[in-house]
């Protein structure tokens with residue numbers, strides 16, 4: 428049984444590594460300008476050292492510093508899109524338009540989106556099941572990874588940045604979200620000019636750009652940043668997702 432379990436664990440490790448490596452190779456193939464300077468094997472090694480052999484509640488965000496350093500990709504100014512409670516829509520939109528790009532459209536985010544991983548104290552293995560959930564403990568490998576990746580994405584942002592927020596929620600901006608607690612605070616005033624909120628609203632929604640939570644957002648922002656909020660109809664975003672011919676400008680304009 429020990430041998431069978433060992434073999435199963437090995438296969439899982441190989442399939443997890445395989446998924447990550449295939450994503451890396453696919454990304455580099457499709458984005459030839461990023462290919463230079465990036466080596467998927469080196470990135471994998473830097474990734475693994477962050478959590479292998481560690482208790483799955485004892486992996487700090489800083490453990491991923493070598494991983495961040497191993498990925499060479501320049502930020503594209505004026506096109507960076509943050510999102511909060513709009514994951515699916517934001518990704519469906521950027522999949523069809525390159526006027527905006529999320530963290531998950533960068534090599535680092537693309538490689539690990541929707542994956543789960545952890546190891547154990549003194550283990551050399553990677554597990555993809557039995558790992559702590561997002562809020563089970565603070566320093567779990569997945570949460571620490573996204574925290575570090577988000578810090579890095581925000582800290583490298585430049586020009587005008589955007590955030591897609593959900594107008595169907597009573598409170599569209601939360602200080603405790605990754606966007607509100609990590610990304611807003613890591614924007615660099617030497618590089619970032621301003622923030623545009625794209626508040627995606629359905630006809631029946633009552634939430635507007637005048638919602639008090641946006642006061643909190645403006646308070647967290649560096650006072651030198653310009654701030655804009657646009658109510659963008661959900662139907663228009665949907666239309667733009669299904670028809671890639673519609674120019675980006677008209678997809679994201681005010682209601």
Ligand code: DVN
Pocket residue numbers: 508509510511512513514529530541561562573576577580603604605606607610
């Ligand atoms: O701008 C984006 C992007 O750059 C990302 O790294 O951070 C920003 C989004 O984070 P957010 O502002 O916290 O937005 P959400 O919608 O509240 O959460 C985003 C994701 O984080 C979720 O989709 C969860 O990922 P998952 O499980 O779908 O792979 C995860 N997450 C955040 N808080 C969570 C949580 N998962 C479970 N429980 C929680 N409390």
